[in-house]
């Protein structure tokens with residue numbers, strides 16, 4: 001345990017404790033952790049933000065966590081014991097987050113501040129020249145804490161999550177870290193599902209696929225958070241990247257959010 005704490009500090013740096021509750025269901029459980037490579041702190045390699053075309057406010061940082069960090073993180077999650085009993089595939093924490101989670105939150109802030117942009121939806125009317133404001137508005141980036149709620153979802157092959165926008169009791173600015181198996185997350189416009197005659201409206205047909213590799217970080221804010229739904233359909237035919245069906249294994253994700261203040 002002491003060894004693990006030391007390893008976590010080495011990888012993510014210093015940090016805090018925990019709390020509890022429940023929510024969104026994984027639709028439709030195997031085990032083994034990927035192996036380790038050389039350690040690195042989050043910002044010692046060139047981290048880059050990719051703006052997802054067509055979905056304002058949706059950003060992807062592919063190499064957010066190194067293989068070593070991914071593996072250390074998976075061990076930390078496993079050590080929580082949340083998934084020891086078979087049917088459990090989701091764990092949720094509110095308030096003070098475990099040390100490994102607060103370290104990730106710090107790294108998220110860091111990468112928003114220091115990551116480069118390789119592409120961005122160039123809406124110059126909103127661009128104030130502030131790099132960080134473009135990936136995450138500064139009022140969100142500098143709130144304290146950045147996130148106070150997390151969900152860890154564990155999906156077995158074939159399991160996904162239905163199209164949804166996250167609950168309004170959470171503030172804007174939501175982060176998702178992906179671990180283990182890659183997947184395609186689809187974004188589609190929220191709102192009217194169909195025209196009343198069972199037909200999808202023309203402009204609501206669009207589904208934007210986003211390929212989530214292990215160690216990647218997604219940030220959703222603004223339109224991406226409120227006006228687009230996200231889903232992971234891991235049924236045959238939906239998990240296709242560059243014409244190839246993805247080989248599915250277990251996937252673990254961590255979603256970070258901030259509860260709205262109750263006045």
Ligand SMILES: O=C(O)CCC(=O)C(=O)O
Pocket residue numbers: 024151153161166176230232253254255
């Ligand atoms: O597993 C994921 O990548 C997404 C999870 C999600 O959308 C949620 O917990 O609201």
Ligand SMILES: [Fe+2]
Pocket residue numbers: 164165166230
């Ligand atoms: Fe979600």
